Amino acid sequence: MPSLVHHPLDPASRLIRLMCAEYGVPLDLEEIKPWLRDEALLAINPAATLPILFTDNEQSIVGLMATMHAVEDLYAPDTVGGLFPTDPMQRAEMWRLVEWALIKLNDEVTRYLIEEKIAKRDLRGATPEPSVLRAAKANFVEHMLYFNWLLASRSWVGGDDMTLADFALAAHFSTLDYMGDIDWAKVPAETRDWYSRIKSRPAFRTLLNDRVVAMPPSKGYADLDF
Amino acid sequence: MPSLVHHPLDPASRLIRLMCAEYGVPLDLEEIKPWLRDEALLAINPAATLPILFTDNEQSIVGLMATMHAVEDLYAPDTVGGLFPTDPMQRAEMWRLVEWALIKLNDEVTRYLIEEKIAKRDLRGATPEPSVLRAAKANFVEHMLYFNWLLASRSWVGGDDMTLADFALAAHFSTLDYMGDIDWAKVPAETRDWYSRIKSRPAFRTLLNDRVVAMPPSKGYADLDF
Numbered sequence: 021m022p023s024l025v026h027h028p029l030d031p032a033s034r035l036i037r038l039m040c041a042e043y044g045v046p047l048d049l050e051e052i053k054p055w056l057r058d059e060a061l062l063a064i065n066p067a068a069t070l071p072i073l074f075t076d077n078e079q080s081i082v083g084l085m086a087t088m089h090a091v092e093d094l095y096a097p098d099t100v101g102g103l104f105p106t107d108p109m110q111r112a113e114m115w116r117l118v119e120w121a122l123i124k125l126n127d128e129v130t131r132y133l134i135e136e137k138i139a140k141r142d143l144r145g146a147t148p149e150p151s152v153l154r155a156a157k158a159n160f161v162e163h164m165l166y167f168n169w170l171l172a173s174r175s176w177v178g179g180d181d182m183t184l185a186d187f188a189l190a191a192h193f194s195t196l197d198y199m200g201d202i203d204w205a206k207v208p209a210e211t212r213d214w215y216s217r218i219k220s221r222p223a224f225r226t227l228l229n230d231r232v233v234a235m236p237p238s239k240g241y242a243d244l245d246f
Numbered sequence: 247m248p249s250l251v252h253h254p255l256d257p258a259s260r261l262i263r264l265m266c267a268e269y270g271v272p273l274d275l276e277e278i279k280p281w282l283r284d285e286a287l288l289a290i291n292p293a294a295t296l297p298i299l300f301t302d303n304e305q306s307i308v309g310l311m312a313t314m315h316a317v318e319d320l321y322a323p324d325t326v327g328g329l330f331p332t333d334p335m336q337r338a339e340m341w342r343l344v345e346w347a348l349i350k351l352n353d354e355v356t357r358y359l360i361e362e363k364i365a366k367r368d369l370r371g372a373t374p375e376p377s378v379l380r381a382a383k384a385n386f387v388e389h390m391l392y393f394n395w396l397l398a399s400r401s402w403v404g405g406d407d408m409t410l411a412d413f414a415l416a417a418h419f420s421t422l423d424y425m426g427d428i429d430w431a432k433v434p435a436e437t438r439d440w441y442s443r444i445k446s447r448p449a450f451r452t453l454l455n456d457r458v459v460a461m462p463p464s465k466g467y468a469d470l471d472f
Contacts, residue, residue, distance in 0.1 A: 065342075066392060067345075067346055067350050069345075069350075079335055079338075081335075081338040081342075082338070082342045083341065083342045083345045083346075084345065085341040085342070085344060085345040086337075086338040086339075086340075086341035086342045086345070088341075089337065089338075089341055090334065090337075090338055093334060093337075094334070108316065108319060108320075109305055109307075111312075111315065111316075111319075112305075112307040112308070112312040112315075112316055113312075114312075115309065115311040115312035115315055116291075116307075116308045116309045116311070116312045118311060119293075119295075119309045119310065119311040119312070120293055120309075123349070124293050124295075127353075166292060
């Protein structure tokens with residue numbers, strides 16, 4: 021069985037877990053805290069990022085871009101049924117939105133909240149800096165306006181069909197939701213409906229069972245009717 | 247002829263220009279300053295990032311991930327001769343290092359230097375903040391140690407053959423070199439030799455002719471014997 025070195029709240033690891041679950045590939049999960057930068061991690065990945073996938077023949081595939089492509093190449097059942105559209109323009113739209121979730125949303129929202137709420141406490145028992153939390157949450161409101169604008173005219177973020185872009189965005193949403201950073205009462209109906217559809221997929225179950233020590237998930241995190 | 251909306255010192259745009267030049271695809275270049283966030287740019291790309299590729303049939307391909315894949319899909323002469331290795335493990339190593347250059351190096355070095363030296367001046371006539379420049383340059387020294395460690399045992403950053411990872415890293419190096427942020431006297435021989443080989447490729451010529459208004463390139467920027 022392939023194994024994945026991950027952290028339960030790392031959105032990049034979540035994306036790979038979602039892809040593997042969607043493709044019916046069971047994973048042996050090994051949890052690690054990348055911010056501790058321990059030597060075993062640095063020896064495999066000097067960038068100290070996650071995830072790291074070990075294939076059945078023990079070869080390591082390091083980092084999000086490498087694992088994302090490897091999972092698609094190794095495990096996608098067939099091109100038609102996979103998460104990467106075959107039409108070139110739909111594929112370009114998918115990559116545009118994958119980049120939005122994995123780089124822009126991460127950069128402006130998710131990574132600050134993980135750093136403040138989880139890594140800082142773990143590293144030095146520090147409490148989150150309120151001004152950073154406020155800025156990240158204000159940024160998230162702006163992102164939400166854009167996703168909602170997209171979802172007002174599309175079934176899925178990239179168009180008519182679910183793609184990797186939905187999983188990339190849902191990986192970030194699920195981390196934010198776990199930490200209690202999504203106020204669902206204020207989320208517009210289209211975005212709420214989209215997340216509800218993604219959350220109901222069998223592939224999502226593995227994420228909903230995640231628990232981080234001393235940090236229980238927000239109320240409603242695992243509910244399909246949230 | 248396809249056209250590319252770019253900025254001469256944007257490393258993501260440089261990577262796409264290198265790929266197209268390597269594949270023999272002439273590009274109609276349209277220069278833009280993404281930090282001005284003008285409405286025409288936001289209408290095509292609300293993330294206000296570059297590059298944007300317009301194909302021959304006027305369809306827009308937005309952002310680095312989308313353009314990188316589209317150029318490979320549309321223009322790579324054949325899989326053997328392209329910038330993406332066919333061997334799965336070499337491909338994984340390529341993506342690991344592409345991610346290093348485009349995300350980690352960008353995040354810790356290049357984007358700060360562009361912001362401080364170019365965008366800030368352009369937006370409000372401000373001078374760079376010395377502490378930010380110092381931090382970015384100190385980070386670059388750490389990156390350089392790693393690249394040099396790699397290049398001590400490899401001909402190219404990803405292994406025996408040149409790949410997209412070399413172009414991604416060279417795109418960042420060339421932007422840093424233009425701005426005078428690489429002190430070549432202190433760069434170890436392996437890395438210097440690698441950059442010299444990349445710089446001598448015909449694909450690189452287009453970058454070496456770049457000039458930014460009121461900001462001439464560093465001495466040696468366009469010299470093959472630097």
